[in-house]
Amino acid sequence: MRRAAKEIVRVEGLVKDFRVGLGVRRKRVLEGISFCVREGEIFGFVGPNGAGKTTTLKVLMGLIRPSDGTARILGHDVRETEFRRHVGFLPENPYFYEFLTGREILGFYARLSGLAGRRIPERVEMLLDWVGLSHAADARLRTYSKGMLQRIGIAQALVHDPSVVFLDEPMSGLDPIGRKEIRDLILRLHGEGKTVFMNTHILSDVELVCDRVAIIVRGAIRYEGCIAEFLDAGELATDLVFGRLPASLAVSLEERFGPLRGQGGRLELRVPDKAVHEVLGLALSADAQVVSVTPHRASLESIFLSAVEGSAEAVAGKAS
Ligand SMILES: Nc1ncnc2c1ncn2[C@@H]1O[C@H](COP(=O)(O)OP(=O)(O)OP(=O)(O)O)[C@@H](O)[C@H]1O
Numbered sequence: 001m002r003r004a005a006k007e008i009v010r011v012e013g014l015v016k017d018f019r020v021g022l023g024v025r026r027k028r029v030l031e032g033i034s035f036c037v038r039e040g041e042i043f044g045f046v047g048p049n050g051a052g053k054t055t056t057l058k059v060l061m062g063l064i065r066p067s068d069g070t071a072r073i074l075g076h077d078v079r080e081t082e083f084r085r086h087v088g089f090l091p092e093n094p095y096f097y098e099f100l101t102g103r104e105i106l107g108f109y110a111r112l113s114g115l116a117g118r119r120i121p122e123r124v125e126m127l128l129d130w131v132g133l134s135h136a137a138d139a140r141l142r143t144y145s146k147g148m149l150q151r152i153g154i155a156q157a158l159v160h161d162p163s164v165v166f167l168d169e170p171m172s173g174l175d176p177i178g179r180k181e182i183r184d185l186i187l188r189l190h191g192e193g194k195t196v197f198m199n200t201h202i203l204s205d206v207e208l209v210c211d212r213v214a215i216i217v218r219g220a221i222r223y224e225g226c227i228a229e230f231l232d233a234g235e236l237a238t239d240l241v242f243g244r245l246p247a248s249l250a251v252s253l254e255e256r257f258g259p260l261r262g263q264g265g266r267l268e269l270r271v272p273d274k275a276v277h278e279v280l281g282l283a284l285s286a287d288a289q290v291v292s293v294t295p296h297r298a299s300l301e302s303i304f305l306s307a308v309e310g311s312a313e314a315v316a317g318k319a320s
């Protein structure tokens with residue numbers, strides 16, 4: 001029997017209020033959120049700007065205190081410090097002293113993390129190689145591109161070989177090539193058995209790398225679960241396009257599945273997934289020409305937008 005994966009992060013009823021307006025008023029930013037991250041997964045914490053992702057991460061990193069609720073990492077309350085040696089962190093807008101070189105900054109963080117002096121040079125070279133920056137090791141950070149800085153940021157988070165890595169918007173502000181490089185690094189971390197928690201609002205990256213997600217909107221979790229199940233919670237239908245369709249078959253298909261849509265000499269029909277095999281069989285035996293078969297899934301984006309508009313409960317309910 002497969003053992004259930006260990007819980008690496010457990011957040012329970014987390015509330016965060018900030019004081020605003022000279023400290024007189026309170027603004028509730030986290031409304032009592034709960035979720036968990038399991039060992040070895042790439043977990044996407046997804047939500048629009050201002051949803052509360054960074055605030056949650058700051059609580060997890062022990063940088064701010066929650067107003068209520070608990071957060072545990074590796075079984076430890078986040079107010080403890082000892083377990084942090086197993087945790088790596090890339091902040092949202094990392095700032096690095098720009099007159100240092102890539103090699104110098106990683107050496108600095110290696111010393112800061114308490115790595116034994118004799119092990120530092122080897123570790124730094126290994127990290128530079130790992131993030132593909134060996135060629136720029138002696139260039140000052142002020143000459144680095146945004147993508148290179150982000151990769152140095154990830155190397156910095158890995159300096160002490162943590163088992164859990166927290167990344168706040170690791171792909172934001174990068175071009176498609178830079179994003180792919182970071183995605184590949186995240187997948188490699190996953191391949192090495194590390195648990196990755198990433199905040200993001202870039203939905204295509206979520207679809208490409210995350211195993212599970214929690215969707216946060218205005219301080220409340222709207223969905224937590226597998227990304228594949230989340231996408232399947234949309235309409236399970238397939239669009240079939242025919243180039244040639246005998247009239248008798250067209251009539252019987254329209255009776256069952258509704259009107260055929262025609263354009264450019266082609267006929268398109270949306271059928272439930274469970275009927276696709278049967279309809280294709282009928283079409284082929286009637287000598288119809290099948291041009292394309294395209295699964296129609298509610299995209300993460302459309303579900304995300306409906307979540308933002310406050311109507312995602314129904315979708316989340318269907319998926320969980
Ligand atoms: N120190 C603070 N004082 C008052 N309000 C704050 C403070 N920090 C964050 N907020 C507010 O809390 C809300 C959530 O902010 P947070 O930075 O967690 O969002 P986010 O999901 O990370 O957004 P983004 O995608 O833009 O990074 C926002 O409305 C923000 O203005």
Ligand SMILES: [Mg+2]
Pocket residue numbers: 053054055092168169199
């Ligand atoms: Mg943020």
